[in-house]
Amino acid sequence: MGIEAQFQKVEEKLYQNRYLVDAGQPHIKIAPHEKPSKNLLAMTHLCPAGCYSEAETGQVEIAADGCLECGTCRVLCEPSGEISWNYPRGGYGILFKFG
Numbered sequence: 001m002g003i004e005a006q007f008q009k010v011e012e013k014l015y016q017n018r019y020l021v022d023a024g025q026p027h028i029k030i031a032p033h034e035k036p037s038k039n040l041l042a043m044t045h046l047c048p049a050g051c052y053s054e055a056e057t058g059q060v061e062i063a064a065d066g067c068l069e070c071g072t073c074r075v076l077c078e079p080s081g082e083i084s085w086n087y088p089r090g091g092y093g094i095l096f097k098f099g
């Protein structure tokens with residue numbers, strides 16, 4: 001067995017998960033801002049699901065679909081009030097496939 005067959009890429013493992021979108025009810029929201037803080041801007045690189053992006057106008061935006069609920073953005077940006085973070089409603093959000 002080749003080494004590639006023994007090790008699966010993280011992206012391939014994440015692809016096994018499923019996500020049920022709660023349309024119109026995002027579980028993470030960003031507070032309106034003119035210029036993002038360093039922490040909020042850093043989320044465009046740190047979020048493992050790529051949910052955060054920087055708009056051309058400089059503000060940070062979020063598309064919470066695909067969120068892995070890792071809590072990184074909650075730790076970095078919720079205490080300052082830059083984001084509000086809640087778990088998705090029951091039955092929605094990430095459905096992890098283990099193994």
Ligand code: SF4
Pocket residue numbers: 028046047048049050051064066067068069070071072073074
């Ligand atoms: S909880 Fe984790 S995966 Fe979800 S948006 Fe925040 S950093 Fe990304």
